[in-house]
Amino acid sequence: MYTLLLALVQEEEQHAGIAQMFDVGKSSFIWTLVIFLLALPFMWKMVFGPIVAALEEREDAARESARAAEAAREETERMKTAIQDDLDSARREAAKQVADAKARATEREQELMAAAKVEAERERARAHQEIENSLSSAREILRKEAVSLAVDVAEKVIVHEFNETDQKRLVDDFQKEVSQN
Numbered sequence: 001m002y003t004l005l006l007a008l009v010q011e012e013e014q015h016a017g018i019a020q021m022f023d024v025g026k027s028s029f030i031w032t033l034v035i036f037l038l039a040l041p042f043m044w045k046m047v048f049g050p051i052v053a054a055l056e057e058r059e060d061a062a063r064e065s066a067r068a069a070e071a072a073r074e075e076t077e078r079m080k081t082a083i084q085d086d087l088d089s090a091r092r093e094a095a096k097q098v099a100d101a102k103a104r105a106t107e108r109e110q111e112l113m114a115a116a117k118v119e120a121e122r123e124r125a126r127a128h129q130e131i132e133n134s135l136s137s138a139r140e141i142l143r144k145e146a147v148s149l150a151v152d153v154a155e156k157v158i159v160h161e162f163n164e165t166d167q168k169r170l171v172d173d174f175q176k177e178v179s180q181n
Helices: 002-011 016-022 026-159 164-180
Strands: none
Touching: 026 164
């Protein structure tokens, strides 16, 4: 490569100053090579070693970051699944509570209907009893009135001496009074 570069530089005669700068003897090339080979272990230890270590450290950090990201993704998936399970469970529980509430409401409605029927039956029986009592009372009053009327008629009959016409008239009056009351 050195010779190629030297040949290129010498071809251009216009730039003779540049060619002289690259014109080193063969001994200079050898000494440069020896110095480079002697400096190579030192450069390897002092320059390339820290660079390689920094690159490996960077690569390890990238791998660790990738592992942490994967672990975080897996944890996120696990949490997402757990949240979905909890949500499904909550939905099932809510549906169960709604169904239980509906069942309790239906049961309570039936209880209230049964209680209302019992109360209505009790009221009907009480009203029927009151009607029966009123009817008995009215019959008793009617009976007393009939007896009182019969006694009044008997008094009138006894007080008066009456003939067949009077008797007929008295019976007709009695029938009229009874039919009016």
